[in-house]
Amino acid sequence: xxxxxxxxxxxxxxxxxxxxxxxxxxxxxxxxxxxxxxxxxxxxxxxxxxxxxxxxxxxxxxxxxxxxxxxxxxxxxxxxxxxxxxxxxxxxxxxxxxxxxxxxxxxxxxxxxxxxxxxxxxxxxxxxxxxxxxxxxxxxxxxxxxxxxxxxxxxxxxxxxxxxxxxxxxxxxxxxxxxxxxxxxxxxxxxxxxxxxxxxxxxxxxxxxxxxxxxxxxxxxxxxxxxxxxxxxxxxxxxxxxxxxxxxxxxxxxxxxxxxxxxxxxxxxxxxxxxxxxxxxxxxxxxxxxxxxxxxxxxxxxx
Amino acid sequence: xxxxxxxxxxxxxxxxxxxxxxxxxxxxxxxxxxxxxxxxxxxxxxxxxxxxxxxxxxxxxxxxxxxxxxxxxxxxxxxxxxxxxxxxxxxxxxxxxxxxxxxxxxxxxxxxxxxxxxxxxxxxxxxxxxxxxxxxxxxxxxxxxxxxxxxxxxxxxxxxxxxxxxxxxxxxxxxxxxxxxxxxxxxxxxxxxxxxxxxxxxxxxxxxxxxxxxxxxxxxxxxxxxxxxxxxxxxxxxxxxxxxxxxxxxxxxxxxxxxxxxxxxxxxxxxxxxxxxxxxxxxxxxxxxxxxxxxxxxxxxxxxxxxxxxxxxxxxxxxxxxxxxxxxxxxxxxxxxxxxxxxxxxxxxxxxxxxxxxxxxxxxxxxxxxxxxxxxxxxxxxxxxxxxxxxxxxxxxxxxxxxxx
Amino acid sequence: xxxxxxxxxxxxxxxxxxxxxxxxxxxxxxxxxxxxxxxxxxxxxxxxxxxxxxxxxxxxxxxxxxxxxxxxxxxxxxxxxxxxxxxxxxxxxxxxxxxxxxxxxxxxxxxxxxxxxxxxxxxxxxxxxxxxxxxxxxxxxxxxxxxxxxxxxxxxxxxxxxxxxxxxxxxxxxxxxxxxxxxxxxxxxxxxxxxxxxxxxxxxxxxxxxxxxxxxxxxxxxxxxxxxxxxxxxxxxxxxxxxxxxxxxxxxxxxxxxxxxxxxx
Numbered sequence: 001x002x003x004x005x006x007x008x009x010x011x012x013x014x015x016x017x018x019x020x021x022x023x024x025x026x027x028x029x030x031x032x033x034x035x036x037x038x039x040x041x042x043x044x045x046x047x048x049x050x051x052x053x054x055x056x057x058x059x060x061x062x063x064x065x066x067x068x069x070x071x072x073x074x075x076x077x078x079x080x081x082x083x084x085x086x087x088x089x090x091x092x093x094x095x096x097x098x099x100x101x102x103x104x105x106x107x108x109x110x111x112x113x114x115x116x117x118x119x120x121x122x123x124x125x126x127x128x129x130x131x132x133x134x135x136x137x138x139x140x141x142x143x144x145x146x147x148x149x150x151x152x153x154x155x156x157x158x159x160x161x162x163x164x165x166x167x168x169x170x171x172x173x174x175x176x177x178x179x180x181x182x183x184x185x186x187x188x189x190x191x192x193x194x195x196x197x198x199x200x201x202x203x204x205x206x207x208x209x210x211x212x213x214x215x216x217x218x219x220x221x222x223x224x225x226x227x228x229x230x231x232x233x234x235x236x237x238x239x240x241x242x243x244x245x246x247x248x249x250x251x252x253x254x255x256x257x258x259x260x261x262x263x264x265x266x267x268x269x270x271x272x273x274x275x276x277x278x279x280x281x282x283x284x285x286x287x288x289x290x291x292x293x294x295x296x297x298x299x300x301x302x303x
Numbered sequence: 304x305x306x307x308x309x310x311x312x313x314x315x316x317x318x319x320x321x322x323x324x325x326x327x328x329x330x331x332x333x334x335x336x337x338x339x340x341x342x343x344x345x346x347x348x349x350x351x352x353x354x355x356x357x358x359x360x361x362x363x364x365x366x367x368x369x370x371x372x373x374x375x376x377x378x379x380x381x382x383x384x385x386x387x388x389x390x391x392x393x394x395x396x397x398x399x400x401x402x403x404x405x406x407x408x409x410x411x412x413x414x415x416x417x418x419x420x421x422x423x424x425x426x427x428x429x430x431x432x433x434x435x436x437x438x439x440x441x442x443x444x445x446x447x448x449x450x451x452x453x454x455x456x457x458x459x460x461x462x463x464x465x466x467x468x469x470x471x472x473x474x475x476x477x478x479x480x481x482x483x484x485x486x487x488x489x490x491x492x493x494x495x496x497x498x499x500x501x502x503x504x505x506x507x508x509x510x511x512x513x514x515x516x517x518x519x520x521x522x523x524x525x526x527x528x529x530x531x532x533x534x535x536x537x538x539x540x541x542x543x544x545x546x547x548x549x550x551x552x553x554x555x556x557x558x559x560x561x562x563x564x565x566x567x568x569x570x571x572x573x574x575x576x577x578x579x580x581x582x583x584x585x586x587x588x589x590x591x592x593x594x595x596x597x598x599x600x601x602x603x604x605x606x607x608x609x610x611x612x613x614x615x616x617x618x619x620x621x622x623x624x625x626x627x628x629x630x631x632x633x634x635x636x637x638x639x640x641x642x643x644x645x646x647x648x649x650x651x652x653x654x655x656x657x658x659x660x661x662x663x664x665x666x667x668x669x670x671x672x673x674x675x676x677x678x679x680x681x682x683x684x685x686x687x688x689x690x691x692x693x694x695x696x697x698x699x700x701x702x703x704x705x706x707x708x
Numbered sequence: 709x710x711x712x713x714x715x716x717x718x719x720x721x722x723x724x725x726x727x728x729x730x731x732x733x734x735x736x737x738x739x740x741x742x743x744x745x746x747x748x749x750x751x752x753x754x755x756x757x758x759x760x761x762x763x764x765x766x767x768x769x770x771x772x773x774x775x776x777x778x779x780x781x782x783x784x785x786x787x788x789x790x791x792x793x794x795x796x797x798x799x800x801x802x803x804x805x806x807x808x809x810x811x812x813x814x815x816x817x818x819x820x821x822x823x824x825x826x827x828x829x830x831x832x833x834x835x836x837x838x839x840x841x842x843x844x845x846x847x848x849x850x851x852x853x854x855x856x857x858x859x860x861x862x863x864x865x866x867x868x869x870x871x872x873x874x875x876x877x878x879x880x881x882x883x884x885x886x887x888x889x890x891x892x893x894x895x896x897x898x899x900x901x902x903x904x905x906x907x908x909x910x911x912x913x914x915x916x917x918x919x920x921x922x923x924x925x926x927x928x929x930x931x932x933x934x935x936x937x938x939x940x941x942x943x944x945x946x947x948x949x950x951x952x953x954x955x956x957x958x959x960x961x962x963x964x965x966x967x968x969x970x971x972x973x
Contacts, residue, residue, distance in 0.1 A: 030404070031804065035411040036347055043518070085592045086584050087731075091407075092346040092529050096580060097524030103573035106519075108569045172822045179814055183800045186350035188769040188864075189793035190817045206636055219422060223415035230408045237850040239805045261423070265430075278422030285416025300403040300803045300852060403803055602732045606774055610725055610738050623774060624727065665947055679734075 005137035010152065011129045012258050014159050015280055018212040019224045019250035021163040024170055025205055026229035027243050031181045036091065037202055038097035038225035042218035044075045044208045047105030047243075049213075054108060065210055072206030075101060076199070097109030127217020127278040129258075132156070155215040162211040169204055173197055178239065216277045223281035224250060231288040253284035310558035319561055326514055326553035326572065328462035333511065335469045336503045337524035338531065338542040342480035347410055348395065348501065348608040349524045353508045353517045354414035355391025356384035357421025360442055360512070361428060368433035377454045377513065382443075385509045392501055418556030429639050440511050448483060454513060459668050461510040465503050469542075476500060477538050515569035522573040523549060530580040533587035552576035604629055605679050611635075612653035615642045656682055666697070717781035720790065720874035720905045721766065726775030728758065729766045735761045739775070739930045743874070743907055748900050749922040750910040750936075754949050757927040759909040760796065760878050767793055767876065779874070784875050788820060794863050802852050808862050809834050809847040810914050815869035837865040841895055857888030864892060869900075875899065877908040881915075893919055896950035913953075913961055916940055 022038075029035050045068040067098065075097055082093040132155055136148035143149070151206025179187040180194035187194040205225070212221045232245035257280030264279075265272045292298060306315070313320040340346055363383025368374035391413045398409035425439065469476070478486040479496045487493050504524065511520035531544035556572025588594050603625075611633070612625040621627055621640070630636040634645030642650065659682050683691060716722040721743040728736040732862055736758040743749055751759050764770040766777050768785065779787035792815070812834040820826065838844045843862040846854065854862065860880060867875050877896075881889050896906055896919075910916060916923060916936065924942050925931040927949040933945040942958045953961075 021794050030408050033405045033407050035405075035407040036350075039350070039411050039414065082584065085595060086529075086533065087590060088529055088532070089344055089346070091344070092341055092525055095346045095350065095525035096529055096577070099519060099525065099573055100577040100580075103522065103577070106516075106567055107570035107574065110565060116486035133465070175814075175817055175820065175822070178806075179817060182804045182806060182811070182814070183795060184797045185764065185767075185799055186793060186814070187817075188395060189788065189795075190815075190870075191768075191788050192440070192817055219415060219419050223419055226408055226411035226415060230404050230412055233404060233408075234402060235807070237805050237852070238807070239810075242805050250749070250906075253830045260690055270430070271358065272427070273590060275422050275426040278419040281415055281419030282423055285412060285419065288416070290413050292398060295402075298402045351784075370745060451829070598732055602729065603773055606727050606729075606734065606738075613738070623776075664950065 005139055005142055006134055007130075008258070008262065009137060010132045010134045010156055012255065014132060014153075014156055014215050015129060015220075015254040015258055015276070016251055017156075017159045017163045018208075018216055018220070019069070019228070019254040019280070019284075020247050021159070021208050022212065022221055022224035023168045023228035023232075023246040023250035024166055024243065025201070025208060026225040027232070027239075027246055028170075028177050028201060029205065029225060030229045030233055032198075035226045035230075036094060038205055038209065039222045040079070040094045041072050041075060041202070041206050042213065042221045043098045044071045044101040044105070045210055045213045045218060047071050047101045047108065048210075049125040050105050050108045050112070054112065062133055063114055064214065068210040069206060070212060071101065072210065073203070076202050076206070127213070127215060127220065127277045129216050130262075130273070132215065156297060159211050159215060162208055166208055169200065173200065177201065216280075220277040220281045223284045224253075227281075227284035227288045228253065231284075231295070234288075234291040234298040237297055249287050253287055254280050257281070257283040307449060307558055307562045309662025310561040311554075315561055318450070318452055318455070319557075321452055321459070322450050323554065323557045325455045325459035325462065325567075326552075326557045327550045328466070329511055329514060330505065330527070330549030330551070330553030330572070331546040332465035332469070332503075332549070333507045333520070333523040334527035334531070334545035334547070335542050336465060336500065336507055338528040338538075338545040339469075339476045339480055339500050339551075340504055340524065341528040342477075342531070342538060342541075343497075343500070345406070346525050347407075347521075348392070349504055349508055350416075350521045351395050351410040351414045351500075352388045352392055352505050353512075353521050354421075355417040356388045356509060356512060356517055357418050357442075358424055358684045359383035359426035360439065361386065362387070364439055365424070365428060365431070365433075368428070368431065373434045373437070374428070377396075377457060381457075381509055381512070384512060385505060387417065388505050388509060392505060405624050412435050441516070443516050443518065448641060450513065455564045458510045458513065461506060465506055466546075468499075468503055472496070472499060473539070473542065480538065515572055519569040521577060523552070526573070526576040526580050527552060530576070530583045533583040533590050536589070548576070548579055604678075608633070609653055609657075609679055612646075612650045613657060615646060616650035616654035658698060659691065662694050666694070715742050716778055718745050719781075719782075720745055720779055721907060722763075722778045722781075723766060723888065724776055724778075726762065726765060726777065727773045728761050728770055729773050734773075734809075734928060736765065736926075737928050739926070741924055741930060743905060744922055745905055746900065746903055747922045748896065748906045748908070748920050749924060750908055750916050750920040751924045751926055752910055752913065752916060752940075752948065753926040753931075754813055754952065757948075759926055762926065763793075763876055763907075763909060766793065778962055790873045792867040792870040792875045794867045794875065794877040794880060796860050797856065797863060797882065802854070802859060804851065806851055807847070808838065808843065808849050808851060808854070811851055811862050812837055812865045812869055815866040818870075833869055834865070838862075840868055840898075841865045841893055855885075857884035860884050860888060864895060868895070872904070874905045874907065877906065879909050879911060881910070881912065913945070913957075917961075925964040 009124045025039070029038055048068035048071025049064045051071070052063045056063045061216050078097045079090070079093045082088050083090050128160060132153045134152055136142055136151040147157050170208070176187070176197040180197050185193045209218070209221050228246040228249035231249050235245045236242050258276050260283065261274040261276040261279035265274060309315045310319060310323070312325065337349070340348065360380050360383055362447035363379045364374035367376050367379045394413050395406070395409045398412065399406040428439065451497055475491055475496045477490070478491060479493050484495045486496070487592065507524060508520050511523060515523060524675055528541065528545040530548050531541045534544055535541050552572055552575040555575035557568055559571045559575070560566040560568040583591065585592050606628045607623065607629050611630045613622055614621045615635070621630070627636065627640070630646065634643060636642055663682065663686070712793055717947055719742045723739055723741045725732055726736060726739045733814070739762060751762065753759050761770060765772045766784065768788070777784040779790055784791070792808060809831065813830055816830055816833070820830070835844055835847060838847055841864050843858065843861050843865060846858065851859065851862065864880065884892070912918070917940065922934065923936050924933040925939065925944050927948045927950070931948045932939045942962055945953060945958060947963065
């Protein structure tokens, strides 16, 4: 039992919060057919983090967040510039941008590896959820012990903060988001500023991706942006219900994935544990698969 | 610098030369097939394909590792990668066809789920007593340094195969890209053609894994075609140009990476491609940013000038500040807004032009539609002097516009 | 600055020198037009004549290259509250997870701050709008289940709830059945009787005389405008459509209203 509080509680909480945060934003990305912006932004967090590391010379999480934030902004601006000025189709513009920036990140990284500094691509991609250990979490009573709570890994507070920010954003701008997603022309005609709200949404995607990136790696982020929301889309025709479903799917995927990764091999008699982030994303994908096969609203509505 | 020169001139040993050639062929293949995919507006499908290779790679590694103790055997890894990529591609197709989800969501879901499952399998491998595990991470970001001749030959051969296939099927590909509906009425199986395109794309992605790694191979199928688009409007030219750009990017990238020990090949290839893209993006005379901005400014001024002159000719007041500034700078308008003598003359000319155009549109509506004129080009540059004479003869002495109302 | 003449101050929509271009080609060129207050105006022209673009530029959806737009003499940016817009039905994804009443309450966007929930009285207003277009029974229906004509009515209801002085409609009769067309026209005429102004892109020349009192003939430039009897002439139509109308068609179009009605069935 004490093991649970020390080793599992924090990773599980972080995974659940990240999953719910990303899934909430994902609903709007899926409805706007912009799912891949999450993919692009999670890829470019790498160059941002590497650049901030090279500039500051240390793995300070504040600087890394800032670096990743800047690179996300650069990505969005670059995609828009290439799309508008070069008249390139949006998915191609995205492809040009994020692959180039990712290449830059890898190049910088390898350069530094050569100089003997440790930071690797794999960590960036699949994160290290399991390393979030709460050393003071020796039992349930630790939850009420201020001293022990102060020793919680800082990532938890950070993802909770970002989660709160995202919830606040969606609550305040819910009408803007819905209107802009459904009918951008009408939104512009009532001065709902669809372009600005779009930019805000993408910025928050970046913020969520970065917070998650540090804790759980980028691959789980992409999966959580898309899979729960897409699965929820196949379950209902109401937006409110869709958001609720997506939150439920996110929680199920996080918990189930974490448990399977940690204990699954043990049940099969192997003494090993699997990547929790990878397993969570896999479960999210399987949930989507299930809804694709049996979802109540998997086909578009017929007149 | 000196090593780079040696690499550029293929004098850095047989292996390096072979790798360089193989990569160039890969670049050509990726550029060509990527062009069709771009024209079909499905660029990011390659992103899904490339990420979907990871579980196949890992599974093949496990199987080979269990058999011979070392999982690194390129042909088996490539087959495994191709298998799971094909499965991923099929999933993308099914999801976007059979459910209400868009292709973007299908691509995102498949790429993240497959990749995540691959990551899980990699952690399985890490717990296994198999050697060569470090070799697997090479497929994430690519590594040509340790490539042996046989591997380079395999890649070169596959790339050559792709090139030939594209050459053979270029017409059907173009037809489907241009107008799938029309192609269907011509008895073409658009589904099959699409499938062939995607299959070739998959081959390129899979053989590119070893060279650039699975995330960056996507770049090689997207960036050169997008770059080529800046230089030509004709699809076949675009395909050829994209192939050349892919070759150039591969050549520059591989040779650059041989300059110093430990420089990763994949990122250098991608950044070379991006460099070519960036130059085109800025400086292409057709669609480049600089050319477009200049043309836009010029066009805006012409519209303002014409509208201002017409207002002068019709004795209407001008309120737009930019119009006023342009007219004043040209000396057509005094500071107090009164037209000068040259201004009146220019206004008369503009009015005359406008009436000629109007008359032309009225007399020869079909021809007028054919001419992509905006009414801003001097009519003399579009019509022959004879035609203009005829029009002038028909022009009523006082404005026809008023007569009509 | 536009001159503050009496006509412009009273007009719910005055356009001057409006040019919009795509890729250095004017789609709308130097158009001047003053919408008469209380009128029902059709914008008529061939495909690609810039009708929809004109509307979008007026509403600030598309950027204008030159020109200005005034609503009751004020810049449109400050007066957009007085303008309601009905986009083309095909411009949105009808598979969106929303019900009919959700879409109609979108029209209340300007009245609701973010902390205000959508209350019963808002729902009531939405239901009233829906009943004006005969759709109150469908309030809780998923929008993807509606027919084309029903979708168009829902869009109209969303504009009605805005209670704007000017309603701009883009092809409201495209792809709807005859019954819906009749119903929509009735609603529009009712709005006109209330003193509101309507501006409508319209593609069916045969019904122009029947439905509208003013017309703007547009083909990139303004060809003619004014009351239907004066501006909707064979010569103007020929100039607008560039000779693509046969003499037979023209003759029929010039005949009195009764002919148009029988075609409308």
